[in-house]
Amino acid sequence: MFCNTNLTGFHFTLIMSRATKKRFVMKELDTQFILPESNQLIAKCLASRGNNLHEVLDQKGDQYLASMPTKFRNTVWIKRGQYILVESIEEGDKVKAEIVNILDSENILHIDANGQWPESFADEVEKLKRSTNKKGGEDDIDLPPGFSDDESEGDENEADESEDDEEEEEK
Structure with missing residues (x-):
């Protein structure tokens, strides 16, 4: 640069x-959290075709080649099944778009939260929501081995009982 x-x-x-x-x-x-602009589409990478070309399926159901811009070349790799943001280009018969951004799971959830995630890829968002609920739910608090909420409640009850026993002995 x-x-x-x-x-x-x-x-x-x-x-x-x-x-x-x-x-x-x-x-x-x-x-960066990216939201698609009016001239951009969300697409799923189907395969890498070499020479920085990727076969993609966009939200409209069209399948074509998208080129990787030079700023991403030899820096970022796109896996099959990964979602990308593409912008259509006029020149070329086979290559119809250029990759603008590569979407990670956080970006996908951000786009969905703003209501711009396409219905054709809605199943992916559901998978991501389920996986984040499994990983980061409030119920999954890391406790030391052998410690559970039931035991802690029992300990409190035992402490109350021992205090009651002490009071009875004093009488």
Whole structure:
């Protein structure tokens, strides 16, 4: 990435190294919650066809090739079945879209919460909701081995009984 700036007569060019580029792209993918714009579609990756081309199935049911932009090349890999955000392009017969963003589970849930997740992929959101409920539910509190809520309630009852016994002995 080149950045040309002119500060009081000096001309600087910033060249981003491969490692810096990878960190920048990965941070961008991890931290941003993306909502599809009017010219963008959500698609499911069906297969990788090589040369940074991926066969996708979009929310309308159309199947075509989508190209990986240069900022993602050799930095991010798309797995079969993963959801992506694509933007249609006019040129080309076979390649009809370019990948804008790769959607992770958090981004998918964010899009669904805003009511923009397509009905054709609704089953994926249900799977994600079930898996997050299993993993992060309030009922799944990590307790030390051998400790349960029933035991703790029993301990309180035993403490109350011992206090009652002490009071009876004093009388």
